[in-house]
Amino acid sequence: MPITESSLVNFALEYANMGMKVIPIPLKQKAPLMKEWQKLRLTEEEIRQLFSKPSNIGILLGEPSGWLVDIDLDDPLAVKLAPYFLPFTEAVFGRDSKPCSHWLYICFGAKTTKWQGIDGEMIVELRSTGCQTVFPPSIHPSGETITWYKEGRPIQISRDELEKACSRLASAVLLAKYWPSQGTRQDTALALAGGLIRLGFNEEEAERFIEAVTVGAGDEESKSRVRTVLYTARKAGSSPTTGWKRLSELVGEEVVSKVLAWLGWKKQEEVFEDPPKKEKERESQAQSLVNLALSSGVELFHTPDGNAYATVPVNGHKETWPVSSRGSGPFRNWLRRIFFEKHGKPPGSQALQDAIGVLEAKAQFDGPEYPVFTRIAEHDGKIYIDLANDTWEAVEISPVGWRVISDCPVKFRRSKGMLPLPHPESGGRLEELKRFLNIPDEDSWRLMVAWLLASLRPKGPYPVLLLQGEQGSAKSTTSKALRALIDPNTAPLRTCPKDERDLMITATNSWAVSFDNLSGIPVWLSDALCRLATGGGFSTRTLYENDEETIFSACRPIIANGIDEIASRHDLLDRAIIIHLPPIPEENRKDEAQFWAEFEKARPKIFGALLDAVSAGLRNIDSVHLDKLPRMADFAKWITACEEALPWPSGGFMEAYMGNREEAIEVALEGDIVAVAVKNLLEEREIWEGTASELLEALEVFIDDTTKRSVAWPKNPRNLGNRLRRVATFLRQAGIEVEFLREGHDRRRLIRLKRENVVRNVRNVRNDLQSFENTGLEVRTICGQRADNADEVRTKNENSLSATETLKDKGLMDAYNKADNADDKIPIQSNDMQNHLWDILLKLAKENHPGAYEPLKTLRIAGVTLRKSGKGWGFKAKIGDLFNTKQDFDDWIRQYVTPHKQAIKDLFDKLEEEINNVNSTPEVWEL
Incomplete structure (x- = not known):
């Protein structure tokens, strides 16, 4: 896609907001033309002016850009071997002919360094202060567009570690270029192995180095050769067949001398002598x-x-x-x-x-x-959190409070990338965290805090926090802020792992696992995240061993974010907390540097407030009793135990959690074509029974040919059975029981579908419509026939009926109160309840917003029902006689309802007030 002037300006401004110093470069060129470009520091206005016409974007490296450095891989072989040596980073770019040829890091004090081959050709260059690099979406002189391959944050690394990695990479590339042809490759690999061992390489480092060289040289026996030569080199010991002297005879003394210099060996005469007899x-x-x-x-x-x-x-x-x-x-x-x-x-x-x-x-x-722990541990009824600071302090949390200790009774391990947590401060309030999170409503706030508190408990299972929202909704910032309170890391957000082994390595070396900007979650990753959230293992063959396996086992808190509905598999949705983040208006955005400075200042007290809640959880966990245990019951009990120290009334978490689960179930069922077909099948009957083949045939009546041919539709009875087992839990909660039976003397396999009366435990709905105000009017449509009560619309009393009279005269209020007190159940979509609510809403419309009256009355006649969810009040429609298709309904809503959106919001506010005025305590509703 061509880069427009406006998008070029946006790229330049985004880089500037990240702390990089941008400079203009002529289009399709690599060098700046401006004099003293190294001293250039452009303002926002200057950036908009200079990049308003086609050009390339240059970034000043090193100190001007916060010690951003670029590892420029000039040699194609260096690009190929880079993953063997360069540390992981989230920022990598290149172009089609040289993908992944620029790796970015934050490296304080780094100096520009070049590694050149025998003829002066550039192999690797570490570019820092005094240099600039052309960034995406610039155009290379070859005409290729420079593009991101990993568009994340560069990780921070020490200068010594980065220079060491570059030196080893350059050495491997140089040796690969001069690696001999067939006939002496085994001898050459053996000599290299002996030399590396004498140079101080441990066995794993030597294996990796030799493999990189042989892969770069195109040695088809690379894998098998590595273990053989290392074993032989160890046995040979002082043999003259191993070591740098022998290697110089095979690849050339000039090559070996340069490699030894890059690897840091100063006394080269020692390595060229025969091994000393010592x-x-x-x-x-x-x-x-x-x-x-x-x-x-x-x-x-x-x-x-x-x-x-x-x-x-x-x-x-x-x-x-x-x-x-x-x-x-x-x-x-x-x-x-x-x-x-x-x-x-x-x-x-x-x-x-x-x-x-x-x-x-x-x-x-x-x-x-x-046992050895990462970041969080439990011992003798207390929780310990590794602050990961230089003095190895930890926080000890008990039922009576918390304190910072220096002599911890448990063993903590540190992994690369772990950053310190702040010294907690007492007297903080969790509400202080609100201003750093993009929170759509009160329920979402409670669920985010609940995820944090679950993450500060050593025992799982842990809910998977899924943050979804359009561009500009602060998904990444919210993810990083949450992780910074439990497990800060140099790379707080990661891209999607390439396989389960990578995922488990990440989980083993950190406490929280976070993934940024996912475009959907593939099936294998969905299953792996489920195991990781509830505790599971992964086994793989140990590298370079034929009969040994490496086992990874972990249970970890997880955050993932993305624009789309990133989770679709029911087992993951069943373990998830899903929060939709609203876009942030331009006038409310903050400079990133200012935001994080304010967050760092507030973090110690916020952390202390979280520790107060964890202490309350330890104090109360044994006395918590939930009438009904939801999915992730241990998580629910723990947060309920913490509520004593949380800024909401007791029971507020369970209200938010159950509402979130209902939405997750609804999303799962609406997105599953088998579940939709099953619901349609049971619209006109209560029970269906038959074989899987018969059921597949019956369900196909409700789908079109395109759906039938799609990969999402099961192609045989066995696949249908598997799909039903996967969706059975959510169908049951929607009132459809799925049973797998064997009957008759031949034990024939049958499937029975049974539609139950849909009942739920009633729960208190707080008088809080913030989500409705934030997200606007919610309208949902589902497939099926016209609503059952469409012909039962009652309008004769709407002019004189009050909320109190309607509810009390019909005896419904007493029924609600009785149900609330006795924990009985009521239908969540009863006709009586809907009719009374519509009577009140239409009366309020006629009195307060006459223009909205006719559109609302038409919705009622069409059988549209009122609903309340975690997002607020809205409508749910069944396509029927009045609206033949979903598109008809959507068009009608846009034409007649949307112009009155604010009026309808106000009416729902008044409806809520009428409901709550019936009694002094919040009434019981579930619509």
């Missing part, structure tokens, strides 16, 4: 490392699944780290440090590897067993 020295170093570790006060232990850990004293506090001979980490570096402090020189890489292997074995076989 086995005794190496053994003594390994033994010294083990002795130093054991005498330092380190506590070695293992988890229930056998993983080794160490709790290490560091600068007056204790930290817990994994101990593994495979992989890097702080424990390995800690051993290097204590050895250097003792002997004044670094330990040999193999001695270090041997020592870690011994300490890992001691942890697994001699150490005690403790």
Whole structure:
């Protein structure tokens, strides 16, 4: 799609709002023409002026843009191998011929660095202060459009880590370019493996490096070669067949010298010599490392699944780290440090590897067993939250309150990307959070707070929070603000994972899981999120092992956002809280920097208020009793236990939660063509019974040929049975029972559909129409015949009837009160109830808004019913004689009802007042 001037300005302004410094670049060029462009700092007005005509967008890198840096992958092989080495980031762009060739990070203090090949050709460039990069949607000199492949936030990373990743990537690319052809590849891989081991690479790092090189070189035996050469290299030890000297004979000394320089080895003469005969020295170093570790006060232990850990004293506090001979980490570096402090020189890489292997074995076989937690834990009736700060402090929450402690009785692990929570402050109010969230109504506010409190409990299951809304409704900002109160992270929002393994790795290394801007949720991800929300595992083959499996197990809070109805599968909807965010008017928008500065200032007190509620939950959980347990019953009981400290009356959460569930069920059924067909089948009968084949034939009467041919319609009886089992729970709650039977001597399989009288427990509906005012008039249509009570419209009393007279004279108010007190059930769509409500609404219309009277009267004659949901009051229509099609009804609403929308809102306000004036306490309604 061509880029217009207006969209170009929008892109430039969006980059500027994110803190980037934009500069104009001539169209289809890469270099700016303006003098002293490095000093350019454009205002909004200047941006609008300069980008009002076709041009490219340049971004100043480094310090001007908050230390935004660009890893520019000039070599196509670098683009191919980048995922092996570059840290994960949410911001990647490129063009068709070189996709994903620019990876963005936030890296304080980074300097521009270039990695060039033997002939001076650029392989990788780290671009920082003093440089600029052309950003999407600019046009490359080749004519290709530069586009985003991951349009998220760059993650923050240290300078050392980023330079190390780039150096390894460039080294792998260079070696791949000079990798020999068939005949000596095994010898070359063996020599490289030995060299990497002597250079201090652990086994996992060496495997990854060799695989990248062999894949880049087009070695078709890459996978099998990696494990073979590493095993041989370890066995060969001091053999002259392994190491850098042998590698230089195979690929060239100039190549190896450059690789060694990039990998940080200064004394190259040592690696070109034959391996020194210092086995005794190496053994003594390994033994010294083990002795130093054991005498330092380190506590070695293992988890229930056998993983080794160490709790290490560091600068007056204790930290817990994994101990593994495979992989890097702080424990390995800690051993290097204590050895250097003792002997004044670094330990040999193999001695270090041997020592870690011994300490890992001691942890697994001699150490005690403790569980290890990420961010949140429970112990001895108390909840502990890792603040993830430099001194390893935690919050201890008990039934009597909370406090910050430095000596935590549980073991926490830290993963990359975890950011600290603030020191909580007492005296805060949860209402302070409201101004940072785009909340459509009071029910949505309660549900967002409920999700936060559920997330601060170590036990699941956890509801899946789905935020939906059009562009400009602050879905991402709301998601980030919520996560910042429970589990802040350098990459708070992620794109959709590519598979279940990626999802479980993310969940294992963080407490909350959040996904941004989803366009629907695929079936595999929907099922995986259900398992993750309620607790489940995933098993996969361990990399480079034939008979070992790696098991991931987790139960995590989840947020996902998107524009569409992103969830469609019933099992996910059954576990979800769905909130529709309204668009934010332009005049109410805030500068992003100002918003987050205000949020950070308020966060300690908001966090403290959440902790107050968690303490109340611990205090009350054993005394909570719910008359009927909903889906996610543990979640419902926990929030009810917390309500003592929450800013709404007791029972307010369950009211909001049950309303949200009803809407989720309605959405699920309306979006399922099998469920719609089943409902239509039972319109004229109470029971249907037969085989799956007979049912499929009966249901196809209610669908058109296009639907029948679509992939959404079951093509055989077996598929129909599976679909019915999946939707049975929601159909039951809509009054249709689905039974699978076996009858007769031949045990024939039958399906029985039975329509029940649709009854629900009545509940109090608060006098709060904020959602209706925010979202406007809600009109729904469903397929089927004209409403049953369309011919029973009563108008003779509308001129003199009052709400009190209508309800009390007909005995309905007593019935409602009795039902409320006795927890009885009433039909949610009884004709009497509808008729009385219409009488009141039409009387109010005639008295207050005569122009709205005739359109409303026509709706009543057409059999339209009044309804109240979490979004407020509205209409629900059955297509019948008056409106032949849904389009007819929609057109009629637009022509005759929409002009009176404000008047009808006012009438619903008055209707609510009339209802509540009947009695001093809120009356019982469910429409």
